[in-house]
Every structure is written in structure tokens, then in C-alpha cells.
Amino acid sequence: xxxxxxxxxxxxxxxxxxxxxxxxxxxxxxxxxxxxxxxxxxxxxxxxxxxxxxxxxxxxxxxxxxxxxxxxxxxxxxxxxxxxxxxxxxxxxxxxxxxxxxxxxxxxxxxxxxxxxxxxxxxxxxxxxxxxxxxxxxxxxxxxxxxxxxxxxxxxxxxxxxxxxxxxxxxxxxxxxxxxxxxxxxxxxxxxxxxxxxxxxxxxxxxxxxxxxxxxxxxxxxxxxxxxxxxxxxxxxxxxxxxxxxxxxxxxxxxxxxxxxxxxxxxxxxxxxxxxxxxxxxxxxxxxxxxxxxxxxxxxxxxxxxxxxxxxxxxxxxxxxxxxxxxxxxxxxxxxxxxxxxxxxxxxxxxxxxxxxxxxxxxxxxxxxxxxxxxxxxxxxxxxxxxxxxxxxxxxxxxxxxxxxxxxxxxxxxxxxxxxxxxxxxxxxxxxxxxxxxxxxxxxxxxxxxxxxxxxxxxxxxxxxxxxxxxxxxxxxxxxxxxxxxxxxxx
Amino acid sequence: xxxxxxxxxxxxxxxxxxxxxxxxxxxxxxxxxxxxxxxxxxxxxxxxxxxxxxxxxxxx
Numbered sequence: 001x002x003x004x005x006x007x008x009x010x011x012x013x014x015x016x017x018x019x020x021x022x023x024x025x026x027x028x029x030x031x032x033x034x035x036x037x038x039x040x041x042x043x044x045x046x047x048x049x050x051x052x053x054x055x056x057x058x059x060x061x062x063x064x065x066x067x068x069x070x071x072x073x074x075x076x077x078x079x080x081x082x083x084x085x086x087x088x089x090x091x092x093x094x095x096x097x098x099x100x101x102x103x104x105x106x107x108x109x110x111x112x113x114x115x116x117x118x119x120x121x122x123x124x125x126x127x128x129x130x131x132x133x134x135x136x137x138x139x140x141x142x143x144x145x146x147x148x149x150x151x152x153x154x155x156x157x158x159x160x161x162x163x164x165x166x167x168x169x170x171x172x173x174x175x176x177x178x179x180x181x182x183x184x185x186x187x188x189x190x191x192x193x194x195x196x197x198x199x200x201x202x203x204x205x206x207x208x209x210x211x212x213x214x215x216x217x218x219x220x221x222x223x224x225x226x227x228x229x230x231x232x233x234x235x236x237x238x239x240x241x242x243x244x245x246x247x248x249x250x251x252x253x254x255x256x257x258x259x260x261x262x263x264x265x266x267x268x269x270x271x272x273x274x275x276x277x278x279x280x281x282x283x284x285x286x287x288x289x290x291x292x293x294x295x296x297x298x299x300x301x302x303x304x305x306x307x308x309x310x311x312x313x314x315x316x317x318x319x320x321x322x323x324x325x326x327x328x329x330x331x332x333x334x335x336x337x338x339x340x341x342x343x344x345x346x347x348x349x350x351x352x353x354x355x356x357x358x359x360x361x362x363x364x365x366x367x368x369x370x371x372x373x374x375x376x377x378x379x380x381x382x383x384x385x386x387x388x389x390x391x392x393x394x395x396x397x398x399x400x401x402x403x404x405x406x407x408x409x410x411x412x413x414x415x416x417x418x419x420x421x422x423x424x425x426x427x428x429x430x431x432x433x434x435x436x437x438x439x440x441x442x443x444x445x446x447x448x449x450x451x452x453x454x455x456x457x458x459x460x461x462x463x464x465x466x467x468x469x470x471x472x473x474x475x476x477x478x479x480x481x482x483x484x485x486x487x488x489x490x491x
Numbered sequence: 492x493x494x495x496x497x498x499x500x501x502x503x504x505x506x507x508x509x510x511x512x513x514x515x516x517x518x519x520x521x522x523x524x525x526x527x528x529x530x531x532x533x534x535x536x537x538x539x540x541x542x543x544x545x546x547x548x549x550x551x
Contacts, residue, residue, distance in 0.1 A: 073527050077514055080531040084507050084538045090545045091496060214524040222522035227514050235515055246507070265549035276542055280535045413492065490493070491548045 002318075003155040006148065009322035013330060014168065020187050021172055021180035031361050032106045035177035036345040036368070040101065042261040044270015046186050050334075051258050051271055052278040053185035053192070055248075057335035060286045061196065061328045062143045065310075066303035068290025072224030074233025076287040078242050083279055085246035089272050092250055093259050094489045095412050095481050097268055100260035102480060107342070108256045108408075109350045115411045115477050117470035118419030119354040125404055125422075126350040128430045129253050130343055132400035134375060137339050138382030139397065140332040141165050145383060150308030151325055162383045165329060166376050169336040173344075173372055178261070181337045188330035193278060195324045196285045199316055203292045206315035216295050224294060240447025244399040247453075250408050251401040254335075254342040265488055336379065343375050344368035396437050399449030403429030406453075406460035412481060414464075415474040421464030429456030499545050506541075510534045 029035040042050075060079075067075040096108070105111040109129065113122025141162045148161035172184050207213045214225075223229040227238065250256055262268040293306035296313060300306060307328070311321040348368035353359045359367075403426050410417030429452045435441075436448035443451065492500070514527040521527070 073531070074514075076528060076531045077510065080535045080538075081507060081510055083535050084503070084510065087503050087538060087542055087545075090542050091492075091500060094549070218522055218524075225522040225524065225526055225528060226519055227527055228519075238511070238515075242511075264551040266551035269546045269549040272542060272546060273539075276539045280539060283535065284532065485493075489549055490495075 003152050005318065005322050006152060006156065006325065009326045010164070010329070013326045017168070017172065017184045017187060017330070018175075020183050021175040024179045024183035025176040026179060029177055029179075030365070032345065032349060032364055032368070033104065035365055036106055036341060037100075037257075037261050038178045038182065040261055041263045042182060042267065043263060044267040045274060046182050047258065047262050047267060047271035048274020048278065049189040050182040050185035050338075051255065051275045052282070053189040053331065053334035054258070054338040055255055055275070055335075056189075056192075056279065056282055057140050057143070057331050060282060061192075061289070061324075061331065062147060062304055062307050063139075064283075064286040065290035065293065065307045066305075068224075068287045069293050069300070069306040070303040071232030072221070072226070072229040073287075074227040074229060074238055075290060076283070077227065077233075078238065078245070079283045079287070081242040082245035082248055083276070083283060086249045086272075086276065086279070088247070089249050089259070092408075092412065093268055093272060094265065094485060096256065096259035097262065097265070098481055098484045098488070099477070102484075105260060106257075106349050107346050108253050109346055112404075112407055112411055112422065113350065113354070115470075115473065116407075116417065116419045116422055117473040118422075121407075121419050121422045122350040123354050124426050125407070126346040128404065128426050129346055129401065130375070131430070131434075132397045133252075133254070133339050133343060134378050135382055136397035137336045137375070137379035138385075140335050141379055141383035144329050144332045146304050147308055147325060147328055150305045151312055151321070159384065161329070162380060165333050165336065166380050169333045169340060170373050170376050172333065173337040173340045174369070178341055181334075181341055185334040185338070188327065188334045189278065191323070192327040192331055193282060193285075195320065195327045196289070197281065199311070199320060199324055200285050200288045200292070202317075202320070203296075203310065203313075203315045204288065207292065207295060213291070213295070217291060221294055221298070224291065234445070236442075236445035237447075240442070240445075240450055243453065244402040244447075244449030247402050247405050248398055251405055252398065253346060253401075254338045256408075257342050257345070336376070340372045340375055344372040347371045396433075396448065399437070399447065399452055400430055400433045402449050403433065403452045403456040406457045410460060410464070412478065415471065415478060416464055416469045417460065417474070418464040418467040418469045420467040421460045421462075424463045425456035425460035428459055429453070499541070503538075503541060506534065506537060 064075055099111055109122045109125040113119055144165040145158035145161040148156045149158045172180055204213050227233045262271055293310045297309050345368055348364040352367050353364050406425055407422040432455050433448040433452040518526045
């Protein structure tokens with residue numbers, strides 16, 4: 001694909017996004033909840049598109065297609081099980097929303113710190129989120145790098161792609177905080193779903209229609225339609241990859257923070273349902289994309305280039321190829337800028353705000369804005385290290401965040417949970433995930449996320465049982481949620 | 492958590508469990524589009540319906 005066309009595509013996308021970001025401004029935001037939560041006044045439609053763009057990143061179009069290419073239909077199961085896990089939003093979403101509205105929480109870790117009545121809880125969970133989310137952002141940046149390099153046959157280098165994505169992510173988060181991020185996300189989500197669906201329809205038609213498409217897979221790649229298939233999706237791999245992702249909607253603060261933002265229960269519902277419809281289509285598209293690449297180019301060495309190869313094929317008109325490429329880059333950026341904002345707010349509110357005395361909102365906001373580009377640069381360094389298969393690394397990041405799940409469940413449903421229980425479960429669980437990832441050791445063949453979750457669950461319960469819970473706060477918090485759930489979320 | 496929520500949580504958990512078990516047992520040799528592919532697509536579809544019903548009372 002000609003480089004100048006790609007540069008044009010990228011330039012048009014940048015101008016359009018900057019315009020949308022500019023329009024999204026609504027006066028100068030001086031408060032943390034204004035800048036990071038849009039004053040809790042976001043409507044369902046924008047929230048849904050933005051939630052989708054944040055969740056679905058370069059991982060889907062590059063990584064999930066790559067996983068389908070490499071291991072077959074198990075990739076669909078992996079993603080659909082994550083998708084089913086988003087139903088957790090139906091249970092926890094209203095509770096996050098109610099708590100955020102009453103107590104003014106800006107971050108999920110602030111909520112945990114307050115509920116467990118201990119500032120160190122907020123600090124520990126925030127730091128752990130940073131440790132695991134920075135590599136996750138790096139994965140997104142690397143996705144952009146692979147894509148532009150693959151599509152231009154090296155004409156535009158990996159590093160150029162990574163740097164451009166990083167700069168745009170910083171700019172989008174800076175213009176108007178979450179408002180500019182959500183509006184540019186929405187633009188990106190629409191672009192992404194329309195362009196990628198068109199490609200799949202064209203390619204499947206080009207391959208002779210749905211019947212022939214699957215007929216060819218059944219005949220030439222029959223192992224790709226079953227699990228464990230060619231062996232890639234062994235049951236232990238499948239469990240290790242899916243279980244951390246089932247909890248993604250709660251464990252990843254860049255999405256769980258979104259639960260504080262909708263303006264009403266109706267908007268919260270709009271966000272959830274909009275996301276589910278978007279996610280369903282997008283998942284199918286990404287997997288069919290991987291299958292298409294398998295049919296057309298069965299012998300690729302690196303599954304991550306399945307998507308770029310498909311886009312550069314004769315089935316996709318060059319202009320559409322460019323649009324999709326830009327859409328994928330946009331997908332990566334929309335994930336990174338949300339992560340930057342979330343980590344900026346976590347650091348300013350929960351780490352700086354708790355460790356330093358008398359820090360006002362204005363100062364917290366200033367700190368948040370300073371920390372965002374620093375995090376982006378750290379992600380850039382990781383991306384430049386060009387680690388292996390994108391999907392696998394992405395899962396490793398979410399494995400590390402899963403260790404906060406027992407504390408999050410306990411926050412709403414277990415009065416006996418204690419700060420010591422939370423802190424020990426997150427630190428020991430997180431350390432275990434890191435050790436297992438670095439040594440590549442998989443006890444019983446199971447991945448780090450499962451062991452992290454088991455150990456953190458055991459520690460949270462046992463340590464809580466032998467230490468003193470913040471009974472008064474727990475009763476007040478849980479009592480409030482219980483009452484309001486009855487009045488605001490049931491008939 | 493109310494009884495209604497607990498009921499739906501169990502249903503949802505069972506659906507996810509089946510989405511693990513069936514492809515690795517009954518469908519492990521069904522190399523057709525109506526094997527694991529269709530099962531997981533149906534799972535996604537049922538999950539959407541499930542959420543529509545579960546959240547129907549969330550009003551402004």
C-alpha cells in the first residue's frame with residue numbers, strides 16, 4: 001500500500017478527531033470530577049461508544065484476529081466468555097454508580113480506600129493498577145507499530161507508528177479530559193465498526209460467500225473450527241486466558257471508572273446495552289477476519305501480521321484498507337488515552353492525594369495532568385521492546401489486575417472484609433502474577449491470572465477473618481447501596 | 492443482593508460454565524460452522540437478551 005495514501009488517511013483522521021475534541025470542550029474544568037468524569041453527566045449513547053472504544057483496542061483487530069489465525073475458533077470462545085463477563089456490569093454497575101454519586105468518588109481505588117476506611121488500600125490498588133496497565137498501553141502502542149510497518153512493508157517504521165499514536169493519545173486526553181476522550185472515542189468506534197464490518201462482508205463475498213467460506217475452512221483447515229483444534233487452545237490455555245478477562249469490566253479501572261460517569265440509571269443501561277451490541281458485532285468481525293486471513297494466506301510466520309496482510313490483499317479496495325488501518329490505529333489510541341486519564345486520576349487522587357497532606361482539587365488536577373505524559377513515555381519504552389504475540393501480553397496485564405477482584409466483591413457484599421485483607425491480597429497476589437510471568441512458570445499448566453486470583457481470594461478471606469473490619473463504615477456504605485438499589489434500580 | 496439478582500447471577504454463571512464445557516466435550520470433533528462457532532455466537536446473543544431483561548427497570 002502506498003505510503004503517501006496512509007499519511008493522508010492519518011492526517012484526515014487527526015484533523016477530524018482534533019475538531020471533535022475541540023467541540024467537546026465545555027468551559028475550563030477545574031475539578032477532578034469535571035475533568036476525569038465529565039461531571040457525572042454523560043449520556044448513554046456516547047458512554048456506550050466510548051466504553052466500546054476503550055475496551056476494544058488494537059488487540060481485537062490485530063491480536064484476536066491473530067489468535068484466530070493461529071489457533072482457530074477458540075479465539076471466539078475466549079472473547080465471547082469475556083463478553084459474557086461484561087454482565088457483571090449489570091450487577092456491579094448500579095452499585096459503583098450509586099456509591100460514586102453519594103460519596104463523590106473519582107476513582108475505583110478511592111472508593112475501595114473509603115469503604116475499607118484505610119488510605120493505604122487506595123494507594124496500594126492504584127500503584128498495582130499502574131504496574132499492570134502501563135504494559136497494557138504498551139501493547140496497544142506496539143499494535144499500531146506492527147500495523148503500519150506491516151501494511152507499508154516497512155515503509156513507515158514500527159517506531160514512527162508508535163510515536164504518532166503516543167502523541168495523539170496525549171493530545172486527546174489533554175484537550176478536555178474525559179470529554180474529549182469520550183467524543184473522539186465515539187468517532188473512532190463508529191469508524192471502526194462500519195469500516196471493519198464492510199471489509200469482512202467484502203472478503204467473505206470475495207471468497208465465494210458464507211457457505212463456501214466455511215466450506216473451505218472445513219475442508220482445508222478443519223482443526224480451526226474445533227477446540228483444542230491444532231493444540232493451541234488446550235483447556236489450560238483457554239482457562240488461563242479467559243478467567244482474567246471474565247472480570248475485565250471490574251478489574252480494569254479505565255472501564256470500571258466509567259461506571260461513575262452516566263447521568264442516570266437509564267444512561268448506565270444505555271452504556272451497557274450499547275456496548276454489548278457493539279461488542280457482539282465487533283467480536284464476530286475480528287474472528288471472521290482471522291479466519292479469512294487463514295483461508296487466503298495460510299503460511300504466515302507471525303500471526304500478528306494476519307490483519308495487515310488481509311488489508312493489503314486484492315479483496316479490500318485500497319481506500320477501504322486505509323480507512324480500516326486508520327480505524328485500528330484510532331482503536332489503539334482510544335484505549336491508551338482512556339488509560340492515561342485513569343492512571344493520571346489514580347495517581348493524583350489516590351497516591352499523591354493520600355500520601356501528601358492537604359492537597360486541594362486544583363493541585364490534584366495539576367498533578368494528574370503532569371503524570372499523564374510521563375506514563376505515555378513509559379508505555380512507549382515498553383512498546384519499543386517489541387515483546388512477542390500481542391494477545392498473550394495483553395492477557396498477562398489483565399491477569400495482574402484480577403487480584404483486586406476479591407476486594408471489589410467484598411466492598412459491596414462482605415462486611416467482614418478488612419484493609420489488611422485487601423492490602424495483603426493485592427500485594428501478594430500481584431507479586432505472584434509478576435513472578436509467574438517473568439519465570440514463565442505455569443503450575444499445573446495454569447496461567448498467572450488464575451493463581452493470582454486464587455491466592456488473593458484466599459488471603460483476602462483469611463486475613464480479613466483475623467483482623468478487625470471497619471464495621472461502622474461497612475454498614476453505612478452497604479446499607480445505603482441496599483436501600484437505593486431497591487428504589488432506583490427495581491420497579 | 493436480592494433474590495432476583497441471585498437468580499440471574501446463577502443463570503449467567505451456568506451459561507458461562509456451559510460455554511467452557513460443551514466445546515471441549517460434545518463439540519470437540521464437530522469441525523463445522525454449526526459446532527463451537529455457532530455455540531459461542533449463540534452465547535453472545537443470549538447474553539445480550541439476558542442483559543436486556545435484567546436491566547429493564549433502570550429508568551432515568
